Amino acid sequence: MxxxxxxxxxxxxxxxxxxxxxxxxxxxxxxxxxxxxxxxxxxxxxxxxxxxxxxxxxxxxxxxxxxxxxxxxxxxxxxxxxxxxxxxxxxxxxxxxxxxxxxxxxxxxxxxxxxxxxxxxxxxxxxxxxxxxxxxxVDFRWDSIDGYDAGVAQKIPHAWKAGEQTLILRRQLKAMPDGGTVLIVPPPNPYRCPPAPYERASQIAHYLKTRKPRSKILILDPKDSFSMHDLFTDAWKRHYGYGTDNSLISWISGAEGGRVEALDVKAMQVQALVEDFTADVINIIPAQKAxxxxxxxxxxxxxxxxxxxxxxxxxxxxxxxxxxxxxxxxxxxxxxxxxxxxxxxxxxxxxxxxxxxxxxxxxxxxxxxxxxxxxxxxxxxxxxxxxxxxxxxxxxxxxxxxxxxxxxxxxxxxxxxxxxxxxxxxxxxxxxxxxx
Missing domain, CATH: 3.50.50.60 (FAD/NAD(P)-binding domain)
Incomplete structure (x- = not known):
């Protein structure tokens, strides 16, 4: 300190x-x-x-x-x-x-x-x-991403209220084949526990590195920075090759087109500002309110x-x-x-x-x-x-x-x-x- x-x-x-x-x-x-x-x-x-x-x-x-x-x-x-x-x-x-x-x-x-x-x-x-x-x-602003709502969250979990949502995402990570992609969509500010989406990405990365090493994590973020940004990215470089061509974690900021606007559940695809992204597991953490x-x-x-x-x-x-x-x-x-x-x-x-x-x-x-x-x-x-x-x-x-x-x-x-x-x-x- x-x-x-x-x-x-x-x-x-x-x-x-x-x-x-x-x-x-x-x-x-x-x-x-x-x-x-x-x-x-x-x-x-x-x-x-x-x-x-x-x-x-x-x-x-x-x-x-x-x-x-x-x-x-x-x-x-x-x-x-x-x-x-x-x-x-x-x-x-x-x-x-x-x-x-x-x-x-x-x-x-x-x-x-x-x-x-x-x-x-x-x-x-x-x-x-x-x-x-x-x-x-907190409650969620379900209208912040077109195509995402409380019903869809049973298939595309937020896991931001611990309990059944946690288990849904856990089962999906276990079932995902080696070589799959996990897509994480953090919320805009303000929201509950600012570092938590990035801790989540880190822990999932460790899980994939040790059990499904050909898999990747993509973070599509509406923000241009996040809590303890330097500490996280340093750790990602140390453990997960961040910044290299073989990085397990990729982070796209809002300025780079990371803000997600829509979800196609059937196609397992999100529409961001610049392009669309498909994944095997999608974790959307919606914008929040009281x-x-x-x-x-x-x-x-x-x-x-x-x-x-x-x-x-x-x-x-x-x-x-x-x-x-x-x-x-x-x-x-x-x-x-x-x-x-x-x-x-x-x-x-x-x-x-x-x-x-x-x-x-x-x-x-x-x-x-x-x-x-x-x-x-x-x-x-x-x-x-x-x-x-x-x-x-x-x-x-x-x-x-x-x-x-x-x-x-x-x-x-x-x-x-x-x-x-x-x-x-x-x-x-x-x-x-x-x-x-």
Whole structure:
């Protein structure tokens, strides 16, 4: 990392995390009258918010409404695609939250009455709230590529919401003959987890190199650059011959004609700006927007995202509703699982302070993101954010990237850090024992 050793940075990051979230657990755990918070969406943001509300103030009645009984993490799901990890290893339930007093309801929210403060579910249940937290995740702009929609995604998967989509793409990669072509279409900005399409390409490349070495990957990108571009392309040169006539990976930028406009499912062909491309496996990751319940509730702006107050994540369009995670507008925070986890803690602290007529702690956030490009070759990006003059800002002198110069020992340590990060964040989110 530029400017900081990893040990110094992790120490500083831990101190910031404690100041922003953990220290609030004790002062606000004061009991008193019941207060109701309904959390809609049980992903990383929603589950974290539900858990931390109960930790900070056990008198709050917290109800988490989530349609699915299990949650599959998007992070580490690329390893499932290539057989390096099982689906069960990224599957998490809500038993740990129940044990901490969170009411868990498996149903789908179909409406939120912001005047009456009432949440309705498909099963006919109604839940009143004093505060509501939405963590709706992302939905797709299906009209961004002609010929691609939710139905077509059963054959041309996006695999951008882990679960059955992950398995569809996994089966297609296994079935593809040696010598086949995998075509990956990343989305335009902004979208969930900026480095992930390129980590996916890297891991699929390793899979093909070791099992189907005559195969190729083609990335057709609407963008002219991408997150950690230099680190990825250096790794592709090192492992996959990138930039040579025999490269396993080819990347075509938007300026070079990489923007895909249409899909012909029957022909397994995409139409880009300059020419058409045919492949054996096509992975289209569509343009994104906030989850549908945010639109239905009137929480989105004209760009399809939810504007919020950065200090509390309360909606700027409806009071007493907070929106956290990928769906909200909180620049310069990226849309990532770790940011959703940080958002949730800041939001929970603000709600607890409001309930107890106190002052919310000064918010801060951490984002940490690991990209696995090959066994033993992993790099990361880390950043700390603060809050100043009503705006979220990057903390000066904090964060950085793994050095671009390759160091085998450092990259191997980064791999261990990545797996430790996964164990720790999932334990924190779902209330699991440390190390699970």
């Amino acid at each position: 530029s400017g900081l050793t990893r040990r110094k940075f992790l120490g500083a990051a831990a101190a910031v995390a404690a100041a922003s979230s953990c220290v609030t657990v004790s002062p606000f755990a004061i009991g008193g009258a019941r207060k109701k918070v309904v959390v809609v969406g049980g992903g990383i943001g929603g589950a974290t918010a539900a858990r931390y509300l109960r930790m900070m103030d056990a008198s709050i009645q917290v109800t988490l409404i989530e349609a699915n009984k299990d949650y599959y993490t998007c992070f580490m799901s690329n390893e499932v695609l290539v057989g390096e990890r099982t689906m069960d290893s990224i599957r998490f339930g809500y038993g740990g939250l129940r044990e901490q007093g969170v009411g868990i309801v498996h149903d789908r929210v179909v409406g939120i009455d912001t005047d009456r403060r009432m949440v309705r579910t498909r099963g006919g249940q109604r839940f009143s709230y004093d505060r509501c937290i939405l963590s709706p995740g 989850g549908s319940i945010a639109f239905d509730t009137g929480l989105t702006n004209d760009k399809g995202w939810c504007p919020v107050d950065g200090g509390s994540f309360e909606s700027l369009l409806h009071e007493n509703i907070h929106v956290i995670g990928d769906a909200c507008v909180a620049e310069p925070l990226p849309k990532s699982g770790y940011v959703a986890n940080s958002d949730a803690k800041v939001c929970a602290a603000a709600i607890v302070a409001a309930f107890n007529h106190g002052k919310a702690p000064q918010p801060s956030w951490i984002n940490s993101c690991y990209s696995i490009v090959a066994p033993g070759d992993v790099f990361s990006a880390v950043m700390v954010y603060g809050y100043k003059d009503g705006k979220i800002v990057k903390a000066k002198g904090a964060g950085g990237l793994t050095p671009r110069a390759f160091d085998a020992d450092m990259r191997a340590r980064e791999e261990q850090y990545a797996y430790s990060w996964f164990r720790n964040i999932t334990a924190d989110v779902f209330g699991l024992p440390a190390g699970i």
